[in-house]
Amino acid sequence: MKFFAFLLVLSFSLNAKTLDKILAIVDDNMITLSEIQRVQDNLNARKTISPILYSKNQYTQQELTELHVQKFMIRANLTESGYVVSDDEVELKIKDTEKNLGVNREHLLKFLSSNNLTFDEYFEIIRETLEFNIFHIKVIHPLISITEQEIKNYFYRENASSKSLTFRYTLVDFFLPAKSVNKEMLTSFSNVMTKFNKDGILPHNFKNIDSKAIEDITDEGLEANLKKLLKNTDEGSFSSPILMDHHYHVFYVKNKNLVESEEFLKSKDLIRAKLFQTHSDNMISLWFKRVQNKHYIKYFL
Structure with missing residues (x-):
C-alpha cells in the first residue's frame, strides 16, 4: 500500500513538473517554482507589508523556498498547540490596518494592484505574519533571557574608546x-x-x-x-x-x-532590544534545525 501511495505521489510530481516545477515538499504541502517566482516579482511590496517575514533586501530562489518551508513548519507547530489563524482573524486584522491608515477597501485594492499584489496574496501574507507573531510569543520568546551584565558588556564594547566610562x-x-x-x-x-x-x-x-x-x-x-x-x-x-x-x-x-551613567541608562532599552533581536534570530534558526526531523522535507532545487 505504501509503495502504491509512493507511486501515486511520484506520478503526480512528474506530471506536475511538466507544468510547474516542484522546488520542495513539506509533509503534504508542495512549493512550486511559480510560487517562488511570484514572490520574487512582488518582493518589495511584501517587505513593506511584512518586514518581519521579509527582512532582507534580496533573496535567492533557495532562500525564498526555505522561507516557505519554515512557514509550513510554524503552521504545523501552532496547529499541534491548538493555535489556528482563521480567515475571520485575518479579515479583522486587515480592517484594523485600513482603519489605522485611514483607507477603505477600494484604496487598499488599488494599492495592492499598483504593487503587483492580489488581495488573496495580501490575505495570506497577513495570515503568515499573524502566525509568525504567535509562534514568536509562544515558542521563541520564553527561551530568551537578557542579563544586565550582557547589556553592560555590549555598551562597553560599543563605547570602549569613550573616556566617560x-x-x-x-x-x-x-x-x-x-x-x-x-x-x-x-x-x-x-x-x-x-x-x-x-x-x-x-x-x-x-x-x-x-x-x-x-x-x-x-x-x-x-x-x-x-x-x-x-x-x-x-x-x-x-x-x-x-x-x-x-x-x-x-x-x-x-x-x-x-x-x-546617565548615558548608559538612556541606552539600556535600545541595547536590550538589539540583544533580544540577535538572540531571537539565533534561537529561531536553532528551532528550525531541531524540529525539521519531525517533518518530511524534500528539496528539488
Whole structure:
C-alpha cells in the first residue's frame, strides 16, 4: 500500500513538473517554482507589508523556498498547540490596518494592484505574519533571557574608546619588589599567576609574592596607566604587569561592573532590544534545525 501511495505521489510530481516545477515538499504541502517566482516579482511590496517575514533586501530562489518551508513548519507547530489563524482573524486584522491608515477597501485594492499584489496574496501574507507573531510569543520568546551584565558588556564594547566610562572593580593585587624581578620573571608574571590561579603552585622565584584584596573600587581616582590597564582587562583575567611604588603589580579582576551613567541608562532599552533581536534570530534558526526531523522535507532545487 505504501509503495502504491509512493507511486501515486511520484506520478503526480512528474506530471506536475511538466507544468510547474516542484522546488520542495513539506509533509503534504508542495512549493512550486511559480510560487517562488511570484514572490520574487512582488518582493518589495511584501517587505513593506511584512518586514518581519521579509527582512532582507534580496533573496535567492533557495532562500525564498526555505522561507516557505519554515512557514509550513510554524503552521504545523501552532496547529499541534491548538493555535489556528482563521480567515475571520485575518479579515479583522486587515480592517484594523485600513482603519489605522485611514483607507477603505477600494484604496487598499488599488494599492495592492499598483504593487503587483492580489488581495488573496495580501490575505495570506497577513495570515503568515499573524502566525509568525504567535509562534514568536509562544515558542521563541520564553527561551530568551537578557542579563544586565550582557547589556553592560555590549555598551562597553560599543563605547570602549569613550573616556566617560566608569567601572567598579573587585581586585586581588599580586606584587613583588621591583629589585627582585628580572626580565624573564616580568615577561612570565601574568602567565605564572594564571597558572597559580588554577593549580595553586608558584615557581621558586615567585615564592615571596605578596597579595591583597581590593574591594569595591572605582577607576575614577586611579592613575591613568592603571585605569587603562584595568579597563583593558576582562573579568576573571589577570592584567599585564605594571610598575608602581617600586613594585611590580599584576591584578586579578574578580569583578568588573560598569557604573550606570546617565548615558548608559538612556541606552539600556535600545541595547536590550538589539540583544533580544540577535538572540531571537539565533534561537529561531536553532528551532528550525531541531524540529525539521519531525517533518518530511524534500528539496528539488
